[in-house]
Amino acid sequence: MATENAINSSVPSSVDDHTAKALHKRYEGLVTVRTKAIKGKGAWYWVHLEPLLVHNSDTGLPKAVKLRCSLCDAVFSASNPSRTASEHLKRGTCPNFSSLSKPISSSPNSSLPSLSSHHQNHRKRNSSGVGVASSSLYQVSPIAILDPDLAYSPAATATATAVVTSSTAGLSLPQHLMLSGGKEDLGALAMLEDSVKKLKSPNGSPGPTLSKNQIDSALNFLADWLYESCGAVSFSSLEHPKFKAFLNQVGLPGVSRRDFSGARLDAKFEEARTESEARIRDAMFFQVASDGWKLKNSCRAGEDNLVNLTVNLPNGTSVYRKGVFTSGAVQSKYAEEILWETITGICGSVVQRCVGIVADKFKAKALRNLENQNHWMVNLSCQLQGFISLIKDFSKELPIFKTAIDNCLKLANFFNSKSQIQNCFHKYQLQELEHAGLLRFPLPECKNTKNFAIVFSMLEDILNSHRVLQLVVLEESFKVICLEDLVAREVAEIIQDMGFWSELEAVHSLMKLIRDKAQEIEAERPLVGQCLPLWEDLRAKVKEWCAKFNIAEGPVEKVIQKRFKKNYHPAWSAAFILDPLYLMRDTSGKYLPPFKYLTAEQEKDVDKLITRLVSREEAHIALMELMKWRSEGLDPLYAQAVQVKQRDPMTGKMKIANPQSSRLVWETCLSEFKLLGKVAVRLIFLHATSCGFKCNLSFLRWVCAHGHSRVGMDRAQKMICIAAHSKLERREFSNEEDKDAELFNVANGEDDLLNEVFVDGSSV
Template structure:
């Protein structure tokens, strides 16, 4: 009796579950039917309601089936099922990035009341049977699948993407969008497009003009209410011409307003463009021209180009051009121009001079060749031997969290010509000191020693303190000169700062010799030879005439530092100053120079000129007013008429060319690919002019450094950045 009651209760529970499942199934069918009519979620196009039955055919639970892959899921949360199965890529056949229109789903008919009653009756009859875990599709779903005609699509059984796009287009035609993007007013739109075009041209090839036709860029413009950007042909045609005319007119106006200027020329060593700019007395610079140089330029032709630039920039009065500063490659042309025009002072770029000093050290000091040869052996062995490389990479990973090969030239040959690759190799080995030393001490390296005869020799070399001391010495000297060159390039010292610059460099080289036990004589000889090649009498004259370098004597006067000059440099001051005036005025200017030498400048003004304050960007002490030296000569020393005229021209001369105006690689490639096309060269020259003019206006020459910082932002990789100081051994 008890068993009968328990069976009846179980039957009643099973019947209740069946009824609940049928009601849930009917609810899902209703929801999907509404979705088909456009009043439901997108995912019902792919999900179909099912009734799970047991062995006897009685309904047990409502389920959801994916029509794409036939996977069955619980019906408790259809939206979550759609997100996890369809959107997150669990379904292998769901490849469309946008949901298929719900109207593409086959119509479903809700089960009739009689069919529902039959299913309930079946659930009651089969309640006494043992439930089965198997889930079978309901009879209704099977009937619908049999009745539904099969749609054959030419692209494959799952090719629903094109059909969805077709129906989407039909829907757009039936009910076009009624909320268009509001266009900007025409003046505002024209201004925005002009700024965009300026940015493209000033990028100087970093952004390709052909990218204007990119569909996503055009979609972006339409989304923000702008008309499409100008076409690439218009950008490199009328737009470039207009922007070039505006930039050229601005440069010419500034040149006309200046009483005098100095030309700065760079790029003679590189094939591509020679940039010519003008340094003005107020400390600013304007771009003059870009000269296409598709082949090495002979000195005579360079002289013609430079003189043509002087003539056009000075507007008929060549004496307005005080002189030229250029790289040493064209020093012969500079000397010839100076000899022909006695008012000109033509200087060699100090960045180029310091770069040549590095090559002098490599060529003259034997330690460089020894260290380069040993490092090449180490780099080639650990790069080419698989076992040694595996060991080395293991310790690289521990030290730097990543592994890579050591940079090395294919062969040394002429070390001076291969200086760039050699420097990179030394940098990598200096930074990889710990991984290399740990590698040769590893147990697995003993196997390498037994198989490779060179492994033992290199292992002993890497463990030898002398190898690392010599490497540190070479690396320290190269880094010392290169850091000085980078600082000179960034700060652009004037001619009067050259003597103190080289004196400081001599002191640093002596300190390097003392630190590493090197002979002072050979290193000093290299420095002196390079100093004499770069030296110009204008260095001494500007140093003497610049009030910033006045020295206070025992009587309290501020006098020029003639005591700091050698006897020959003292004579250079007299010779240069008399050359810059006429023969009739030579004796007068020498008398004024003697007065300047004995009386100097009023202490109050001298202190004002020499006043320094910390630079907010770097924290270093800088001159508060860089123009004060020139202003003192123009206002406070009016009695020295001839010497004043010479001084204001000499003390403002720059000792470095504008190295930051080098065109970007894309423009250089265009010139190389279309060097025979006059139109292409003309457009490239105009684009270089526009970009250089904008850089000088913004005083921004560090685009490459900023890009490098952005790419390395957040990195803590010691191998990607050179160390501040060489490692202590």
């Protein structure tokens, strides 16, 4: 009860933390959008609107995100920046915005209004120590700044007040100056003034001075960042002029890409390799995880694919071992050889330390062969792949899937290929959805590779465009097209058929259910004992889906059961029974293993697996211990301690407080189960998914271009090892591309940040 009260008392602060993180994320998204907009890649109004993060005066935590008008200091809600801009700026509510938009007279005697800081900054040219000519050397009339093409016309020259003064050098230049090289001479003139100033005062103000230790530490962090980006940042970027200027500005010496791709890389790799090998040596046993055998849709024909080999340790940590580059589909025998070489490379002759393998489903034959040849091993196929494959199964087995997808393909193809129809479609999109664009549509090669992520996006687009499509087919112009175009008539019939929309909603809902479940599996990385509960939870949710959309349960359950059997391994049942996490209290107060949730076949699987994992001479003893475990279970106090949960501050979900308790209980207070305990500790820590370190696509393309030489491949292997070691250390399983995608999909209320950057900025 004390533990539960402590957990409950922490809930409000956890909720506050979750809210604060959401506000921080919203604020950072707005800042990113504004930065891009100021560079000319976004909406015009971001120059005048600044995001603010408002904090609670009592707790110090963020409580709101606001927008401040830089012209009049007014503060607004950040829920819809585009609407704020329309109402505050365009409609004249802002007293200072209207003055900026007034026409400027070119008369030399006219009173000229001051320019906004945005227009003034836009004319500045500055590079690595060069003086800003526009502010210190000359003055150009406002008309020249607003219309650069007029700056050097005769009329502009007559009215310009380009008064050049250089009192520091003792020079006197004419007031009305026409530079022979045109406006490009302004930067050179600024450099001339800067040179004069340096000659006048050779001992200028010194830059920041850093000690040798500070410089070494800074360059060490720079190296970490470069290697951990794993190709997202190129070595050539180190010699970019702007980056060199940045290093000079903060007091760091220039760096060489040769140094960072040579000695520093070798030292970092050796450090990561030594630490990884020490952790593996410290563990009594381990599991090998391999991800990448299954070709990803993003890999194009002829490109290399990366297979990552990782070592999962009993304490819940993972250590990167190596990467193997492959081209095209891999034969089962080759995969088997690579896996066995990895095991012997770690263990030497003591191969019993490797208690299993988990791999994405390239060829089940390789896993079965290794398991049959080594009786102590448990080799599993990745659960993530099993769940994702369900979508393919449903598309083949359920007619509703094929009908809905085929109709959506016909709609998307029609509306994306007819320019006259597109204009009408975009008109109603702007009216109803406040944005316009094509429907996402899978290319032929995507359909051939079963890229259901794109198909799902297409279904989502069409479902969200329900009202828009209905309005389009009611247009008189569309009805005229239908008189001559058979496909247009078919499309109109589909859109006006309510049965189509019901089927589409049902298919989209089921795909989303499975996709969300797959994303949860990828994030949580469940252990083998969680496999049976995962599939039972899926069955329950699909049963609710059938009831909601009035779908017969029989065919749907048949598809799920078929995929379940393809992925099932006896270790699922054995780990479920042996893991104290799933012990259940009976009427007598004992905590006993949940045998009643197993089928008769699964109970036999438990016996068979346990006897296989021990020697023949010990098999009968292990089965006797299993019977004792079944009847006595675990001390109630320890069982409750293992099952204590706490709320995850990041997700808000209740999770096991100490996942290692399940194994530690067997190694300490259940020491009387000598053989069964040995099986249990080696079984219940096994991971059920192979997903771990993710490599950037940019790095894979770099390997394709430069990895054919021995030196290039050696560098690639070292960079992967350093990056993977660091990410696994932080338990960070996403890559930079995933984070960018998440950032640019941040949305709140009616404000679509992605739309503002790429549509309003006309970058597409």
